[in-house]
Amino acid sequence: AQRVTQPEKLLSVFKGAPVELKCNYSYSGSPELFWYVQYSRQRLQLLLRHISRESIKGFTADLNKGETSFHLKKPFAQEEDSAMYYCALRGPSGSARQLTFGSGTQLTVLP
């Protein structure tokens, strides 16, 4: 069974400090990993996905298959980064490819 674990429900950092949101997964195969973000009063939206190897809003995430992790990092947090962050996994093509989400981490960036 596929599973995503986000061990921190709440995370607070000061503006300008580095931030890391942890995500571990279990999946027997090669999944796709994503980070979704939900700002206050807005809909859930895609932040980044591992296959793109991109940096969005200064955030990066590297898939570590050995540690089955996909931690989200940003070197200098900004107040506008305060939001709910969800790590998600999707199975291979050929299936319905539903997303399996973690329970989320609420990030608060303090001034």
Next chain:
Amino acid sequence: ETGVTQSPTHLIKTRGQQVTLRCSSQSGHNTVSWYQQALGQGPQFIFQYYREEENGRGNFPPRFSGLQFPNYSSELNVNALELDDSALYLCASSPGGASGGNTIYFGEGSWLTVV
């Protein structure tokens, strides 16, 4: 701004009643999926529809059912409502086939409270 719209935004139902939630997919998206998000939890996959057929289902009982229409809008129906069905219900659409394409776009959700 995505084009996935859901209605109603909020509703209250009594235990045992039935509810229908509606979703209008983003233009050009032929795959729609529904998720349930309980308070303090991440979204959980209910089912997915592609070309009006269900092609994937999560761990939800048969009283959760759906429809997808030729214009790719869809409905989520829940019969015999239980208190634990109280949650935010998210609709998501994506382009590109039964496997759901690459990017999934979410609506703002429908808040259901069962009393």
